Amino acid sequence: MHRIELIGLEKKYREKTAVQCVDFCFESGVYGLLGENGAGKTTLLRMISGIAEPTKGEVRCDGIGIRRLGKEYRALLGYLPQEFGYYRDFTAVRFLRYMAALKALPKKRAEQKIEELLDIVGLAPYKKQKLKTYSGGMIRRLGIAQALLNDPEILILDEPTAGLDPKERVRFRNIISSLGKERTVLLSTHIVSDVDYIADQILMMKEGKIICSGSQEELAAAAGQIAWICIVPRETAEKLSEKYIVSNLKNRGSEVELRIVSDQKPAPDAAPAGPALEDIYLYLTGNVTESLCAGSAGSMRADTGADTGADTRGDMSGGEE
Numbered sequence: 001m002h003r004i005e006l007i008g009l010e011k012k013y014r015e016k017t018a019v020q021c022v023d024f025c026f027e028s029g030v031y032g033l034l035g036e037n038g039a040g041k042t043t044l045l046r047m048i049s050g051i052a053e054p055t056k057g058e059v060r061c062d063g064i065g066i067r068r069l070g071k072e073y074r075a076l077l078g079y080l081p082q083e084f085g086y087y088r089d090f091t092a093v094r095f096l097r098y099m100a101a102l103k104a105l106p107k108k109r110a111e112q113k114i115e116e117l118l119d120i121v122g123l124a125p126y127k128k129q130k131l132k133t134y135s136g137g138m139i140r141r142l143g144i145a146q147a148l149l150n151d152p153e154i155l156i157l158d159e160p161t162a163g164l165d166p167k168e169r170v171r172f173r174n175i176i177s178s179l180g181k182e183r184t185v186l187l188s189t190h191i192v193s194d195v196d197y198i199a200d201q202i203l204m205m206k207e208g209k210i211i212c213s214g215s216q217e218e219l220a221a222a223a224g225q226i227a228w229i230c231i232v233p234r235e236t237a238e239k240l241s242e243k244y245i246v247s248n249l250k251n252r253g254s255e256v257e258l259r260i261v262s263d264q265k266p267a268p269d270a271a272p273a274g275p276a277l278e279d280i281y282l283y284l285t286g287n288v289t290e291s292l293c294a295g296s297a298g299s300m301r302a303d304t305g306a307d308t309g310a311d312t313r314g315d316m317s318g319g320e321e
Ligand SMILES: Nc1ncnc2c1ncn2[C@@H]1O[C@H](COP(=O)(O)OP(=O)(O)OP(=O)(O)O)[C@@H](O)[C@H]1O
Pocket: 013, 016, 017, 018, 035, 036, 037, 038, 039, 040, 041, 042, 043, 044, 190
């Protein structure tokens, strides 16, 4: 197990400070880095991977600066960037052989590893198909496989589930969970349910800073009573939505069930609910995205009289990318 320390990490791009004053220590397990688009997740992961140079501060592995460690550190790392390049006419096997050669893996070991990884990510039956025939989910799984070629002890995945359908997402989560048993996995996303299921530790990022971190239980305990459920008439629901953060909304006949994020009881009949990770995120960032607001208002206005199951939970952006 390795200890990765971020010490006073900062990254500026001209006037823009993408990451500021980040101090953190990663050990083993799955760490989920959660933040909206532009929060600084990719920049942080690129600095941890040694691809981007910090403007200030340092990344250390087991007490030594990663610049000093150089190759030794890179040998520990597996990295899946947000978008990774591949040749569309390559088959999966050919692509992985090519990546293994770039990573200077001995040929025999590479062949064994490629077979093993194709199995792990469920691509063995399609290994001879050209990549241009692969779905987005298959390509992401191939991305994980290439990141694992050198048996990395530290695996860094930038938005690995972007663009995946729900079934692929579940499959991906399971792969990542099992990988986290033996190594350090850092995974960034803006989709709460991704980290909800698999991360042992959660880091929430906003405007370049880590605004909180801990296990889900620790975050819930620190947040206190911030989630409420109430069933109210439509007009009341509209008023409450203007005043409070609504993390979920369901039409129930002529009434509306709201899940409200607030540290104060929002309505006389509101019942306390245990805070979900998404509630905590919304509470700390004050961040109901436009699409979430629009979705809520739209669902309320659509007076179908039925439970539409208008579920705004799970994706902070209301979309996947
Ligand atoms: N090369 C660059 N030059 C200038 N600004 C940049 C550069 N890279 C990132 N930024 C800015 O830094 C901020 C953080 O970007 P970053 O990509 O790290 O965020 P993110 O949380 O990963 O977002 P996303 O999920 O959209 O990738 C953003 O405002 C972005 O526009």
